[in-house]
Amino acid sequence: MSMSSAIVPEVLLDKNYENWKVWLKSYLLGQGLWDIVDGSDANPVGAGLNAWRKNNGKALHAIQISCGSDMLTHIREIESAKDAWDRLASVHAHASGARKGFLEAELRACKQGTYTISEYARKVKDICDQLEAIGARKDNDTRVAIISENLRPEFDAMRVIVQKNKRTMEEAVSLFLQEEALLERHKLESNNEVKDMSNEAFFSTAHGSFRNRGRSRMRDDHIDTVSTKEQDDGDKKADNNEEALCVIMGQVNTADNQ
Structure with a gap:
């Protein structure tokens, strides 16, 4: 933010000359000093010289304290209020010409x-x-x-x-x-639709996977049941064979004793 002085809302910087000159001119007019600055009241010779010097000093001081430090360097050695005013206008014209070209180019290149x-x-x-x-x-x-x-x-x-x-x-x-x-809003709605479709596909795939997994488990249980039954049948056959062998051996031993 630009600093202010007791005379103008903002001191002179490199970007606010157009506003600054309006503020300061109004002040100088109100103080009866504008004729000194615009050259209407030229440096007299003779009796009016002291009064002119006094007013020139007041106008020059008003210009000086209304400048930022960078702008003050351009008029620091100047003793005439008119010369100081004209010098600042010249500095602004030179700077604004270069700055205008830069800003115009920036505006042409500006895209969303x-x-x-x-x-x-x-x-x-x-x-x-x-x-x-x-x-x-x-x-x-x-x-x-x-x-x-x-x-x-x-x-x-x-x-x-x-x-x-x-x-x-x-x-x-x-x-x-x-x-x-x-x-x-349209973009958000489209994204939500895509997300819903993705979720639906996911759950559909997942449901099929669970269903197939259930079927597989049922097949495994069936195989386990069949396997257990076959093992039981085998055990029963073995027991029967053992009993038959015992009967035959008993008959053989009886025959030998006789």
């Missing part, structure tokens, strides 16, 4: 990209405001055209509506914000 509508509109407004501060004003229609033409393709439909019907910058941004909210 990954910015939200709010972020993008704020960026465009900031650049336009900086241009206006150095005397290169961008009117409403120009600002609307800039923000409309460099939006992402999904805003094409709303762009046509905005360009067809003249809108203020605020109205255009409001419409684009509504379109952005609508697009976000």
Whole structure:
């Protein structure tokens, strides 16, 4: 934030000259010192010299204390209020010419990209405001055209509506914000539909897996049951064979004794 002085709301920096000169001129007019600064009251010779020097000193002091430290370096050695005023105007003209070219190029290259509508509109407004501060004003229609033409393709439909019907910058941004909210809602709904379909496919697959696993378990239980039955039958056959062998051996022993 710019520092203020007792004379102007903001001291002179490299970006606020247009506002600064209006504030300071109003002050100098009110103090009866503007004629010294604009050259109407030139440096006299003779009786009026002391009065002029006094007023020149007051005007020069007002200019000096209304400058930031960087701007003050340009007028530090100057003793005439008019010369100091003219020097600051010249510095501003030189700096603003270079700055204007830079800002114009930045504005032409400004695109929405990954910015939200709010972020993008704020960026465009900031650049336009900086241009206006150095005397290169961008009117409403120009600002609307800039923000409309460099939006992402999904805003094409709303762009046509905005360009067809003249809108203020605020109205255009409001419409684009509504379109952005609508697009976000559709995107969210689509994502939810995809997620629901994925969940449905997952549970369907899982259900089939559990069902097949149940069938497999039933088959395994059946095999186990069959295997146990066969083992029991085998054990019974073995016992019967053993009993038959004992009977035969008993008969053989009886025959031998006789």
